[in-house]
Amino acid sequence: SQQGEEDPQALSIQEGENATMNCSYKTSINNLQWYRQNSGRGLVHLILIRSNEREKHSGRLRVTLDTSKKSSSLLITASRAADTASYFCATPYTDKLIFGTGTRLQVFP
Amino acid sequence: DTGVSQDPRHKITKRGQNVTFRCDPISEHNRLYWYRQTLGQGPEFLTYFQNEAQLEKSRLLSDRFSAERPKGSFSTLEIQRTEQGDSAMYLCASIKDGWANYGYTFGSGTRLTVV
Numbered sequence: 001s002q003q004g005e006e007d008p009q010a011l012s013i014q015e016g017e018n019a020t021m022n023c024s025y026k027t028s029i030n031n032l033q034w035y036r037q038n039s040g041r042g043l044v045h046l047i048l049i050r051s052n053e054r055e056k057h058s059g060r061l062r063v064t065l066d067t068s069k070k071s072s073s074l075l076i077t078a079s080r081a082a083d084t085a086s087y088f089c090a091t092p093y094t095d096k097l098i099f100g101t102g103t104r105l106q107v108f109p
Numbered sequence: 110d111t112g113v114s115q116d117p118r119h120k121i122t123k124r125g126q127n128v129t130f131r132c133d134p135i136s137e138h139n140r141l142y143w144y145r146q147t148l149g150q151g152p153e154f155l156t157y158f159q160n161e162a163q164l165e166k167s168r169l170l171s172d173r174f175s176a177e178r179p180k181g182s183f184s185t186l187e188i189q190r191t192e193q194g195d196s197a198m199y200l201c202a203s204i205k206d207g208w209a210n211y212g213y214t215f216g217s218g219t220r221l222t223v224v
Contacts, residue, residue: 043152095140
């Protein structure tokens with residue numbers, strides 16, 4: 001079974017708006033990662049946040065981590081049509097990554 | 110180095126046939142992973158190698174599936190007697206030991222359709 005659950009399953013927004021997606025996980029972690037997947041392609045690593053960090057930024061991405069609630073959020077600011085993709089959170093577990101169910105983001109021009 | 114390469118990109122096969130996929134990881138990455146992804150779901154772990162040693166196999170990997178990584182370089186994933194339920198995207202990823210904090214590098218995947 002998969003480690004994480006993501007919310008919402010699908011999100012549609014207009015260009016320029018912000019997109020927020022959430023991830024919950026089940027076990028203790030030492031880091032949490034976010035990946036993007038364009039339709040029919042492989043996954044691309046976006047950002048990693050360590051368990052001792054609460055917030056991390058990378059360009060238009062902001063990730064938060066709340067280990068007490070076992071949850072993380074990914075915020076994409078000023079979204080673009082090119083951000084249209086599926087986004088997955090992933091946590092390491094015994095030398096492998098366990099992925100969440102993903103959020104499908106659609107950004108309309 | 111151009112990243113992780115997977116071949117073929119697409120494969121259509123008849124039920125009962127055998128198929129083999131290949132993954133070429135980034136050359137200095139000693140860990141190689143195989144994942145399976147069905148439509149609308151996240152990738153599910155199948156197996157991984159550290160160098161040439163296969164260290165873990167998921168319960169998803171039935172006895173019809175076999176993976177190899179001879180000489181610790183490229184890897185192959187073979188599915189024997191394919192079934193319609195094997196239709197999925199098969200993803201390969203690699204990483205260098207000790208670099209787990211930098212994320213995995215994925216290939217573009219092989220999409221298998223069993224008809």
